[in-house]
Amino acid sequence: MSKKKSRKVRTKLKKGHQGRRRRGDFTREFEKHGFRDIDPVRQERLSGKGDLTRHRTVIGEAGSDEHDAIKVQLKINEQDCIRGRVYSVHGLDCVVAGSDGQQYRCAIRGLLKNLSTDQRNVVVAGDIVMIRPEASTDAGDRNEALIVRVEPRYGCISRTSKGQQHVLVSNVDQLLIVASVSQPELKPNLIDRFLMTAEKVGCRPVICLNKMDLVEPAEIQPLAGTYGQLGYPTVFTSTTTGLGIEQLRAIVKDKQNVVVGQSGVGKSSLLNSLDPGLQLRTNAVSSDNQKGKHTTTAAQLIEMELGGYIVDTPGIRQFQLWDIVAEEVAGFFRDLRPFINSCRYPNCTHVHESPCGVKQAVADGLLDLRRYESYCQIRTEL
Ligand SMILES: Nc1nc2c(ncn2[C@@H]2O[C@H](COP(=O)(O)OP(=O)(O)O)[C@@H](O)[C@H]2O)c(=O)[nH]1
Ligand SMILES: [Mg+2]
Ligand SMILES: [Zn+2]
Numbered sequence: 585m586s587k588k589k590s591r592k593v594r595t596k597l598k599k600g601h602q603g604r605r606r607r608g609d610f611t612r613e614f615e616k617h618g619f620r621d622i623d624p625v626r627q628e629r630l631s632g633k634g635d636l637t638r639h640r641t642v643i644g645e646a647g648s649d650e651h652d653a654i655k656v657q658l659k660i661n662e663q664d665c666i667r668g669r670v671y672s673v674h675g676l677d678c679v680v681a682g683s684d685g686q687q688y689r690c691a692i693r694g695l696l697k698n699l700s701t702d703q704r705n706v707v708v709a710g711d712i713v714m715i716r717p718e719a720s721t722d723a724g725d726r727n728e729a730l731i732v733r734v735e736p737r738y739g740c741i742s743r744t745s746k747g748q749q750h751v752l753v754s755n756v757d758q759l760l761i762v763a764s765v766s767q768p769e770l771k772p773n774l775i776d777r778f779l780m781t782a783e784k785v786g787c788r789p790v791i792c793l794n795k796m797d798l799v800e801p802a803e804i805q806p807l808a809g810t811y812g813q814l815g816y817p818t819v820f821t822s823t824t825t826g827l828g829i830e831q832l833r834a835i836v837k838d839k840q841n842v843v844v845g846q847s848g849v850g851k852s853s854l855l856n857s858l859d860p861g862l863q864l865r866t867n868a869v870s871s872d873n874q875k876g877k878h879t880t881t882a883a884q885l886i887e888m889e890l891g892g893y894i895v896d897t898p899g900i901r902q903f904q905l906w907d908i909v910a911e912e913v914a915g916f917f918r919d920l921r922p923f924i925n926s927c928r929y930p931n932c933t934h935v936h937e938s939p940c941g942v943k944q945a946v947a948d949g950l951l952d953l954r955r956y957e958s959y960c961q962i963r964t965e966l
Contacts, residue, residue, distance in 0.1 A: 660714055660716075660732050660733050662714070664716050665714040665715060665716050665732060665733075666682045666683055666684055666714070666715060666717065667682070667683045667712065667713070667714060667715075668680040668681055668682040668683060668688065668712070668713050668714075668715050668729075669681050669710070669711070669712055669713075669885070669893075670707055670708065670709055670710060670711040670712075670713055670731075670885075671687075671709065671884060671885045671887075672709055672882060672883070672884045672885065673707055673708060673709055673882060674882065676691060676692050676697070676706070676707075677689065677690075677691065678690045678691075678692065678707050678731060680713060680715055680729065680731070681887070682715065682717075682727075682729075686727050687727065688715055688717065688727045688728060688729040689726055689727065689728050689729075690713075690715055690728070690729045690730060690731045691728075691730055691731070692706055692707055692730075692731045693730055693731060693732045696731065696732070696733070696734065705749070705750065705751045706734070707731055707734055708751045708752065708753060708754050708883070709752075709753045709754070709882065709883040709884060709885055709895070710737075710753045710754040710755040710756065710840060710883070710885060710895070711734050711735070711737065711754050711755065712734075712735040712755060713731045713732075713733060713734050713735065714731070714732050714733040714735070715729040715730065715731050715732065716729055716730045716732050717729045718730065737751070737754040737755055738754070738755055738786065739754065739755055739756035739757060739785055739786055739787040739840075740753070740754045740755075740756070740785065741753050741754075741756055741781075741785055741842060742907065743907065744907050749907075752883050753842060753883040753885075753895055755840055756785060756787045756840055756841075756842050756895075757787055757788065757839040757840045757841065758787055758788045758789070758790055758835070758836065758839050758840070758841045758842070759778065759781065759782040759785070759787050759788070759789045759790070759841075759842050759844060760790050760792060760836065760841050760842065760843045760844070760894075761775055761778040761779070761782075761789055761790065761791050761792065761844055761845060762792045762794055762843060762844070762845035762849050762850065762851045762854060763775050763791070763792070763793055763794065763845055763846075763849055764793075764794050764795040764798075764848070764849035764850055765793050765794070765795055765796060765798065765799045765803075765804050766795055766798040766799050767795060767798060767848070768846065768848050768849065770793075770804075770807070771846070772807060772954060772958065773958045773961060773962070774845075774846060775791060775811075776917075776955065776958040776959075776962065777962060778844050778845075779791075779816065779916075780908060780913065780916040780917070780962070781844075781908075783915075783916040783918065784907065784908060784912075784916060787842075788817075789816055789817075790816075790817045790818075790819065790832075790835055790836075791808075791811050791816055791817065791818040791819070792818075792819050792821055792828075792832065792845075792854065793807075793808060793818065793819070793820050793821065794821045794822065794823070794849055794850040794853075794854060795822060795823075795849070795850060796820045796821060796822045796825075796827055796828070797822040797824045797825050797827070801820065804820070807954075808820070810952050810954070810955065814918055814919055815918075817835065819831055819832050819835065821854060823850055823853040823854055823856075823857045826857070829854075829857045829858065832854070832858060833858055833890055836858060836888070836890075836892055836894065837888075837890050837891050837892050838891045838892045839892045839893075840885070840892065840893045840895075841892065841893065841894045841895070842894075842895045843855065843894055843895065843896045848867075850866075851896060852864040852865060852866040852867075852896065853866045855894060855896060858888065858890070859888045859889050859890055861888075861889045862886060862888070862894075864896065882897070883895050883897045884897055908966070909966065910933075910963060910966040911931075913959065913962055913963050913966065914934060914942070914959070914963075917955065917959050919951055919952065919955055920934065920942055920951065920955075920956075920959060923941040923942045923944070923945040923950070923951065924941060924942065925941060926941030926944065927939070927940050927941045927942065928940070933963060934959070934960075934963075935960050935963055935964060942956070943956075
């Protein structure tokens with residue numbers, strides 16, 4: 585990153601940002617957090633005249649990722665900074681774990697906020713950031729720092745509200761899809777929905793079939809076989825017998841994992857088995873049982889003793905098909921994709937058309953009937 589040649593980037597500033605207000609912003613920032621932006625981008629200049637333009641030329645590198653909320657990587661003085669990972673965000677107040685092993689309470693550099701198109705996405709849980717620690721403050725033993733740069737993101741789990749993308753957590757490596765084979769009963773359709781989410785986000789899904797102590801393994805084998813054939817890692821677990829725990833440990837280790845699955849399937853129990861230090865509350869029906877409501881609980885990263893992170897947050901656990909439109913569904917079913925080319929109609933939904941390559945594949949036994957029915961259900965619901 586630092587080897588890339590810096591260049592001038594024309595960037596659109598957040599509506600309402602004007603040169604004249606800048607000084608005021610600094611002062612307010614300083615009053616609020618006790619931070620001083622001693623290293624403003626020096627070569628910035630305002631072009632055009634006052635209100636007429638909202639563009640500014642800053643020195644930095646253009647972000648390459650289209651999902652990257654912050655399109656410009658600010659040039660910073662790296663010697664003064666350390667790398668960190670954002671554990672949680674409350675408003676504009678962030679908890680960051682620094683690579684020095686310390687935790688920092690951080691504010692966000694004013695210019696970063698101005699570069700963002702959406703305040704809520706400036707910094708999110710999971711972000712890798714550069715922070716500039718503050719010299720000791722009157723806050724006592726608490727470390728304070730300023731987030732001066734957000735590194736490009738991948739694996740963003742987000743939700744669209746009022747036409748705007750709201751990133752809930754970034755840099756997700758794996759989606760741990762937990763289902764129970766009994767109590768509550770197995771719902772393969774729900775697994776399929778979460779698999780679509782993983783395909784959309786671009787992270788690796790891991791299917792975890794829990795409570796295996798309650799059934800005959802042979803009953804579950806065919807379903808697991810279908811997922812296995814599709815290339816989705818599938819693990820059988822039981823927190824009561826310890827089945828699969830060691831295998832799951834190896835999978836989640838050193839990764840940033842987001843845990844999803846309906847209430848009561850054993851997510852908290854599983855995480856406690858993986859890492860007893862977590863001590864998550866199990867059987868917490870009250871906090872889990874809010875499916876209809878839009879829980880606004882912010883995402884929070886928890887570090888595991890074995891290495892890596894997990895996110896087990898109600899608001900994220902219950903996210904489902906936000907963001908996926910009907911036309912996209914087939915593309916996220918990797919087993920359907922190969923047959924789409926032989927459909928007669930280019931806009932075939934594969935539900936009622938004939939002839940249809942997908943329906944033919946089901947008839948020929950090339951496509952799992954249950955997966956096809958699951959597709960139809962999701963497609964018609966949208
Ligand atoms: N029989 C059996 N029960 C389990 C297993 N894992 C969790 N449970 C029970 O399932 C219930 C819900 O577990 P919990 O971890 O709170 O589920 P969560 O809502 O997904 O976090 C609790 O009563 C657990 O004791 C398992 O592998 N086998
Ligand atoms: Mg739980
Ligand atoms: Zn078709």
